[in-house]
Amino acid sequence: MPHHILKDHDHNQCISSALRSAEDICLQRGIKLTQIRRQVLEIIWQGHQPSTAYDILDCLSQQQNKKVAPPTVYRALDFLLDNGLIHRLESMNAYIGCDAPTTPHQSCFLICSHCRSVAELHDMPIYAALAEEVRQEGFKAKGIMIEVKGVCADCVEQGQSA
Amino acid sequence: MPHHILKDHDHNQCISSALRSAEDICLQRGIKLTQIRRQVLEIIWQGHQPSTAYDILDCLSQQQNKKVAPPTVYRALDFLLDNGLIHRLESMNAYIGCDAPTTPHQSCFLICSHCRSVAELHDMPIYAALAEEVRQEGFKAKGIMIEVKGVCADCVEQGQSA
DNA sequence: TATAGTAGGTTACTATATAACATTTTGTGA
DNA sequence: TCACAAAATGTTATATAGTAACCTACTATA
Numbered sequence: 001m002p003h004h005i006l007k008d009h010d011h012n013q014c015i016s017s018a019l020r021s022a023e024d025i026c027l028q029r030g031i032k033l034t035q036i037r038r039q040v041l042e043i044i045w046q047g048h049q050p051s052t053a054y055d056i057l058d059c060l061s062q063q064q065n066k067k068v069a070p071p072t073v074y075r076a077l078d079f080l081l082d083n084g085l086i087h088r089l090e091s092m093n094a095y096i097g098c099d100a101p102t103t104p105h106q107s108c109f110l111i112c113s114h115c116r117s118v119a120e121l122h123d124m125p126i127y128a129a130l131a132e133e134v135r136q137e138g139f140k141a142k143g144i145m146i147e148v149k150g151v152c153a154d155c156v157e158q159g160q161s162a
Numbered sequence: 163m164p165h166h167i168l169k170d171h172d173h174n175q176c177i178s179s180a181l182r183s184a185e186d187i188c189l190q191r192g193i194k195l196t197q198i199r200r201q202v203l204e205i206i207w208q209g210h211q212p213s214t215a216y217d218i219l220d221c222l223s224q225q226q227n228k229k230v231a232p233p234t235v236y237r238a239l240d241f242l243l244d245n246g247l248i249h250r251l252e253s254m255n256a257y258i259g260c261d262a263p264t265t266p267h268q269s270c271f272l273i274c275s276h277c278r279s280v281a282e283l284h285d286m287p288i289y290a291a292l293a294e295e296v297r298q299e300g301f302k303a304k305g306i307m308i309e310v311k312g313v314c315a316d317c318v319e320q321g322q323s324a
Numbered sequence: 325t326a327t328a329g330t331a332g333g334t335t336a337c338t339a340t341a342t343a344a345c346a347t348t349t350t351g352t353g354a
Numbered sequence: 355t356c357a358c359a360a361a362a363t364g365t366t367a368t369a370t371a372g373t374a375a376c377c378t379a380c381t382a383t384a
Binding site: 032034036037068069071072075079093 | 330331332333334335340
């Protein structure tokens with residue numbers, strides 16, 4: 001786990017706050033954060049590293065002490081994605097908890113190839129500019145994905161370069 | 163196939179010019195555009211729609227009149243990717259010919275969810291801005307992926323909206 | 325309490341990609 | 355021109371990612 005995650009925040013609190021937030025949202029919207037959905041969300045929040053569907057599957061199977069099948073996980077993921085509680089990282093087929101599920105936003109992900117941590121940047125100025133450039137092409141954008149691979153500040157600091 | 167692709171250019175010429183360009187590049191760099199690599203590149207250039215690895219596999223098998231195995235295709239794809247002759251669309255696990263293989267560039271892809279065409283925009287001003295914002299986070303970027311899903315100009319013109 | 329809608333279970337399958345090792349081809353120097 | 359190393363391809367098996375289809379169970383409310 002990257003250094004700043006140990007250093008800068010209490011990750012247990014981070015998880016529980018994410019779960020509380022999800023509960024609030026579901027309550028507000030009249031949708032249900034069922035046991036499975038909650039478990040999947042919690043598993044995803046275990047790290048700031050992204051989880052693959054099959055990581056989650058294994059973890060869930062362990063927790064339930066019986067084999068869980070893929071559709072169970074994918075349904076939960078679909079629910080969480082649809083409701084903006086998690087994001088999908090297209091370039092790595094993996095899922096990560098959303099920082100700010102209560103407010104709609106555009107995200108840019110910084111993916112560290114050394115420690116695998118992922119940082120989410122919100123509503124960067126360039127989004128508007130990009131949307132405008134795309135609009136000028138006559139293209140009607142529905143979704144913009146920006147993912148940056150590289151080395152995070154902590155890893156750079158520790159002399160990593162890959 | 164989207165309207166403008168039929169209307170705006172001779173696609174056969176488009177393919178042959180891509181192949182010629184690839185040959186030049188390989189010659190220059192002292193790398194080899196073997197039969198298989200050439201075939202794969204040609205298959206990818208068949209359309210401005212992206213091809214999946216298994217589309218290519220099937221097509222190659224047909225051309226060779228015998229079953230070709232996945233590694234054959236993936237190796238060719240790796241070669242073409244490494245040498246900037248094609249791009250990978252992360253959000254759809256598919257491959258598309260590069261517009262400008264001779265010059266290094268950053269690309270942004272506009273993916274039409276109606277006609278499946280993909281347009282490649284180069285070195286948009288926002289790239290520099292994005293790179294700078296990312297740098298300010300202390301993040302050392304190695305690769306930036308920008309993919310936009312939506313509806314292309316032609317499809318919008320024809321009243322499509324999905 | 326019938327019943328429609330939602331969620332989850334189960335089986336089987338499709339799609340995407342890679343590991344590991346064998347064989348063939350190609351380029352190079354003796 | 356032969357030997358040999360490197361590069362490319364062939365082959366088999368397997369890993370990883372995601373979905374279809376159908377069934378069962380729960381749950382909310384008319």
